[in-house]
Amino acid sequence: MTTDLSIETTGLARDYGDVTALHPIDLTVPAGQRLALIGHNGSGKTTLIRLLSGLLDPTAGAVKVGRHDAGSIEARAALSYLADQPIFYDDLSVREHLEYVARLHGREDWTGMADDLIERFALGDRADHLPSTFSRGLKQKAAICLAFVRPFEVLVVDEPFVGLDSNGRDELLALFDDAHDLGKTVLVATHELTTVAASERVLALRDGHVVYDGPPGTDLGALVDGS
Amino acid sequence: MATALTELRRTRRARRLGDTEWFDLAYHVYLAGIFGGSAIIIASDYIGDAPLGEAAVADVFAKGPAVLGLLAVFALVVGLRSGAEGGPVSIEAADVVHLLLAPINRSHVLRRPLLQRMRAVIFGGVLAGGIAGLLAAQRLPGTAPAWTLSGAAFGACVGGTFVASAAIAHTTRLPAWGPTAVAVPLVGWQVWAISADVSGPGNAMGSLALWGFRQHGSDLSGPVAVAVVIAAALALAGRLRVEHLARRGDLVSQLRFAVTMQDIRTVVLLRRQLREEQPRVHPWIRLSPKNGSAGTAVVRRSLRGLARIPAARFGRMLVLAAGAGVAAGVAARGSTAAVIACGILVFIVGLDLIEPLSQEIDHPDRTLALPSAPGWLHERLLIGPVVMAVPLALVGAAACSVVAPDAAAAAFTLAIPILWAGMAGAVLNTIRDEQDGSRGEGLMVPPEFAGFRDLMRTLLPVVASTLGTLTILAVRAQPNAGVVARCLAGLALYIALVRWWIVRRIDLGQRWQAFVAGARP
Numbered sequence: 001m002t003t004d005l006s007i008e009t010t011g012l013a014r015d016y017g018d019v020t021a022l023h024p025i026d027l028t029v030p031a032g033q034r035l036a037l038i039g040h041n042g043s044g045k046t047t048l049i050r051l052l053s054g055l056l057d058p059t060a061g062a063v064k065v066g067r068h069d070a071g072s073i074e075a076r077a078a079l080s081y082l083a084d085q086p087i088f089y090d091d092l093s094v095r096e097h098l099e100y101v102a103r104l105h106g107r108e109d110w111t112g113m114a115d116d117l118i119e120r121f122a123l124g125d126r127a128d129h130l131p132s133t134f135s136r137g138l139k140q141k142a143a144i145c146l147a148f149v150r151p152f153e154v155l156v157v158d159e160p161f162v163g164l165d166s167n168g169r170d171e172l173l174a175l176f177d178d179a180h181d182l183g184k185t186v187l188v189a190t191h192e193l194t195t196v197a198a199s200e201r202v203l204a205l206r207d208g209h210v211v212y213d214g215p216p217g218t219d220l221g222a223l224v225d226g227s
Numbered sequence: 228m229a230t231a232l233t234e235l236r237r238t239r240r241a242r243r244l245g246d247t248e249w250f251d252l253a254y255h256v257y258l259a260g261i262f263g264g265s266a267i268i269i270a271s272d273y274i275g276d277a278p279l280g281e282a283a284v285a286d287v288f289a290k291g292p293a294v295l296g297l298l299a300v301f302a303l304v305v306g307l308r309s310g311a312e313g314g315p316v317s318i319e320a321a322d323v324v325h326l327l328l329a330p331i332n333r334s335h336v337l338r339r340p341l342l343q344r345m346r347a348v349i350f351g352g353v354l355a356g357g358i359a360g361l362l363a364a365q366r367l368p369g370t371a372p373a374w375t376l377s378g379a380a381f382g383a384c385v386g387g388t389f390v391a392s393a394a395i396a397h398t399t400r401l402p403a404w405g406p407t408a409v410a411v412p413l414v415g416w417q418v419w420a421i422s423a424d425v426s427g428p429g430n431a432m433g434s435l436a437l438w439g440f441r442q443h444g445s446d447l448s449g450p451v452a453v454a455v456v457i458a459a460a461l462a463l464a465g466r467l468r469v470e471h472l473a474r475r476g477d478l479v480s481q482l483r484f485a486v487t488m489q490d491i492r493t494v495v496l497l498r499r500q501l502r503e504e505q506p507r508v509h510p511w512i513r514l515s516p517k518n519g520s521a522g523t524a525v526v527r528r529s530l531r532g533l534a535r536i537p538a539a540r541f542g543r544m545l546v547l548a549a550g551a552g553v554a555a556g557v558a559a560r561g562s563t564a565a566v567i568a569c570g571i572l573v574f575i576v577g578l579d580l581i582e583p584l585s586q587e588i589d590h591p592d593r594t595l596a597l598p599s600a601p602g603w604l605h606e607r608l609l610i611g612p613v614v615m616a617v618p619l620a621l622v623g624a625a626a627c628s629v630v631a632p633d634a635a636a637a638a639f640t641l642a643i644p645i646l647w648a649g650m651a652g653a654v655l656n657t658i659r660d661e662q663d664g665s666r667g668e669g670l671m672v673p674p675e676f677a678g679f680r681d682l683m684r685t686l687l688p689v690v691a692s693t694l695g696t697l698t699i700l701a702v703r704a705q706p707n708a709g710v711v712a713r714c715l716a717g718l719a720l721y722i723a724l725v726r727w728w729i730v731r732r733i734d735l736g737q738r739w740q741a742f743v744a745g746a747r748p
Contacts, residue, residue, distance in 0.1 A: 076329060088321055099231075103230075106330070146325075
């Protein structure tokens with residue numbers, strides 16, 4: 001493996017009992033690439049993302065993030081994962097979450113970054129509130145802040161636009177642009193085909209198989225639907 | 228980074244302590260004291276305090292290590308199974324996402340919850356073992372403190388064996404067949420040790436429980452082995468699998484909540500999820516699509532649900548049915564309390580059997596949208612379970628016949644209706660919370676009685692399941708064909724009554740509410 005690869009999978013597959021969620025996939029993502037992962041419900045997007053983040057063990061094959069096995073301490077330092085369902089501690093405020101996550105990832109000068117994110121997502125009035133009590137959209141905004149407040153080389157995001165208002169959506173797309181400009185690898189799984197135009201590469205999954213891997217110019221809707 | 232973790236834990240602990248409702252906690256301790264104390268007094272009364280004769284004492288010391296050793300072997304096997312299924316530790320879902328995905332040593336994060344789990348399980352073992360020792364002291368030679376201490380030490384070892392073996396199985400990724408591969412030879416050996424005069428793998432630990440009267444230095448090998456396994460488990464804590472922890476995090480908190488609410492149906496569902504017990508994608512038997520009446524469709528729906536029961540659940544039902552049969556046999560041989568164990572076991576089998584009905588109750592909107600009475604629907608959903616109960620009952624009857632050969636004929640005659648009657652409790656438990664619109668203010672009770680009402684609501688289904696097993700006592704008292712026939716008739720009447728209630732209960736509930744409303748000024 002060369003040093004400029006940020007994600008590499010070899011024969012990566014995952015079963016859930018009798019059901020194969022992901023058939024063997026060989027994937028190489030160069031560092032700094034912006035990649036969109038598309039597919040219908042149950043196509044295997046979330047499974048692939050959870051395998052990359054180390055939350056799932058593969059049934060077969062291997063995943064490397066940078067030069068390290070997914071889930072290893074080095075891979076966890078490099079990869080920021082934004083889950084499709086925001087998860088928070090019941091007893092910590094948004095700002096306390098930000099402090100905790102930033103410091104756990106070794107960022108000591110976290111306050112400026114946290115303030116900026118809070119402002120971008122208009123969470124200023126709620127920064128000291130408990131995110132576990134928020135609406136779905138506000139929870140998503142708080143979760144996005146947590147994904148960006150820590151340092152990372154690879155950003156892996158699962159269905160990030162769910163529940164977001166137009167302002168939140170614009171800010172998130174701007175954050176993706178910023179990360180990409182800084183040379184970070186950005187992988188976004190989404191149903192929303194209108195948001196993939198800014199990606200350099202699109203990976204389409206259907207029933208656990210890769211059915212397309214290329215630039216975003218083609219008819220993605222037809223690819224996803226299988227028509 | 229480790230500092231951040233330590234600081235956060237300290238902050239959260241302080242906050243938790245600040246939020247603790249001390250009065251509520253004291254009330255729960257008070258309730259536990261009342262019920263626990265009552266249970267000990269009842270058990271103490273049941274055991275009696277007449278010292279055992281010399282021959283009986285000799286028998287206890289000869290067989291005791293092997294019999295109690297079986298408990299230790301079971302703890303090991305159940306622990307291995309728990310570990311292979313992702314136990315014994317569960318952490319908050321937020322800890323999985325924010326801590327386990329952070330670049331910090333996972334041992335720092337996971338050793339603490341593992342230690343907490345060990346502490347809780349070992350404490351439970353100490354408590355149970357200590358109480359058992361205290362009760363044993365009533366009839367065995369030796370002092371009460373000595374028996375209590377030896378019982379507590381044995382309980383601690385059994386608890387430690389369970390939780391440490393679970394952690395080892397988890398961290399070493401023991402395959403699903405592993406626990407069975409270990410269980411068959413170990414349990415077989417220990418059972419052989421009980422029946423023959425040989426030493427079994429659990430004898431040393433079992434013998435530790437008898438230190439209240441006599442002490443063997445070799446018995447200490449048990450606690451030493453447990454200590455080594457616990458140390459190994461703690462050393463491997465960082466290798467607990469994130470995938471299992473992520474799956475269990477949310478489920479366990481829901482499970483605890485369901486237990487506090489005495490919501491047995493939710494507990495069953497969550498336990499299945501914890502064990503990753505999903506209905507089969509490919510049914511055992513595939514029923515082809517068919518035209519026909521609505522009634523036939525409902526029956527076929529119940530059969531289709533049962534045809535997707537996973538092998539593990541089917542195996543569990545067989546074991547539980549056999550266990551119920553063994554308990555019935557023990558009751559037939561003279562131990563009256565065993566009918567309660569039999570009743571509880573048939574209740575649990577019933578909960579698994581009536582899954583098609585439970586699914587319907589879980590989705591009340593669908594039921595209410597149908598152009599038919601819920602009672603009519605629910606009755607037909609039970610036809611499949613009633614059929615499936617037959618082979619399970621025969622397994623139970625066979626097990627009963629092994630334990631009490633003299634009662635074999637009665638066992639095979641009564642087993643099927645006893646299991647059907649046992650399903651009655653499960654049905655009662657499942658449909659008591661249905662949203663049929665027929666319940667409401669009429670059932671409001673003063674707060675002083677709310678706890679008692681909740682207890683009754685939990686116990687009533689188990690009592691309903693146990694009613695059928697009481698026929699075992701009748702047959703034991705007068706073992707003749709006439710009594711068996713009368714028991715059969717009684718069971719038939721009871722089952723018919725339950726069937727009538729299932730069909731008519733909503734109508735009856737509405738009439739009752741109208742009556743209560745009419746009586747108000």
